[in-house]
Amino acid sequence: MGYSYRDAGVDIEAGNEVVERIKPAVARTLRPEVLGGLGGFGGLFKLDLAKYPNPVLVSGTDGVGTKLRLAFQMNRHDTIGQDAVAMCVNDILVQGAEPLYFLDYLAVGKVEPQRLSQVVEGIARGCEMAGCALIGGETAEMPGFYAEDEYDIAGFSVGVVNEDKLIDGSKIRVGDILIGLPSSGLHSNGYSLARKIFAPYSLDEKFPELGESLGDALLRPTRIYVKSILSLLSGVEILGMAHITGGGLTDNVPRVLPAGLGAKIDTTKWERPSIFSLIQRLGDVAWTEMYRTFNMGVGFVLVVRAEDESLVRQKLDELGEKSFVLGSVIMGEGVAYEDGNTGIGPRE
Template identity: 80%
Template structure:
């Protein structure tokens, strides 16, 4: 008997089993616009032209990065899918787009159906949080490229916004206010530095500053801001938005500002999660480096006129969302603290 694909490390039946195991989770994410089911060569989605008569499609893609190493170490794989979804849908949300659908790409050293179900189950739950459909994906078994117990995951999302409702920051002016929505920790950025600083610590260790095992704090998934922000867009008062990802507040906020404008931020204006002060102390990391590496407790920023600040914050409070006025727009360049 000659060699088979399975002898080379690729188990087609295990892949089929994995697909079957995730179908119920995927089905819960479907929207009325989805045509067909899981398993086709392409996902089908019929755009609602009554809701979006002048549609602009907005797309985004991202991965999770070295946060995955923590999932491997803790053998916990049910939250990492939320990070993959959040990094994509929060990005396209910045331009006012409603996320419509999501596709995931999961590359593994060995297909373990239960683990695939755990990872993709997290993706599906996050899609439900964002209101978008999980309409397809790919699980690639790559023996000899990834270790048997390791994998990588990335995602791709498409959203839509009417052309006249695109948010591009072009109307931002000096005196406008920055409203920050809190993160719940590191989200999915800065983990190469965080892992280096904590390399001598046990993930099971309960640190007094955190009040929980270190691994729990570090693995906490990225917040998804979609439903909160979509509810605010009807106010038609938002001038610009920023998802605080790699580069932190320092690098991300200038991306939305018109030429000649910068922002002044008051770092004492919000409650910083303890993990950031702990990282700074352990590594003696300079504060400017902290603010350009981590989100520092602010995961999403909304820019509005000072006249509209109270209205927007009241709406956020009604939705149970904590918010902070973290700074304002001023003539200049970049971010100053």
């Protein structure tokens, strides 16, 4: 008797079981513009041209990096999907785009239906938070390439904004104000350094300053800012936005600033989650490195006119979003930090 695909490590029936398990979760994310359902060769989405008569499509793709290793170690797979969605939809939100739909790619060593359905449940939850449809995906079983208990995840999202509402930072000028929205922790960046520092410790370790286990603090999912920011954009002028991911405030804030302009940030203006101070202390990490590797408690940044700051923060509060003034736009390049404690910049 000859070999079968299952003999080679690929279980088609298990893959079909995953599809059946995830159908209810996917159905919860659907929007009226979605045509058809799961099973087609391509996802179908009919753009609402009444709402977007001059549409610009904005797309983004990303993964969650080595945060996956923690999910494997803790055998918890219900939140990592939200991370994948967040990394994509928060990026396209920066330009004022409403996320329309999301697709996922899962590459696995062995299809384990319960584990993979948990991952997709997390993806669907993230899509619900962002108001976008989970319109399709791919699960690739690759025995001999990945270990049986491992997988990788990547996502792709498409959004839309009317051309006259596109936010590109071009109106930003000296004196404009930077407003920060808090992160929930590390989000999905800096894990290679964090894992190296915490390697000697158990993920069950309970450091007093964390108030929870180390694993819980590290696996906390990335926040999704979409619904709050889209609601905010309908009532006030936002000049620029930045999603604080790899590169931290140091590299991401300048991405939205016109040439010749920089930012002055006062790091005493918000409360950093304790996980960052713990990483810095245990790893003796330079503060300049910390602010270029991690979000340091700031997940999203808005740039507004000084005269609009109070109104913007009031509206954010009404939307249930905490906010704080990070600093301002200045002449120059990059980010100049002010902090009398960490020594990363002078105090005037």
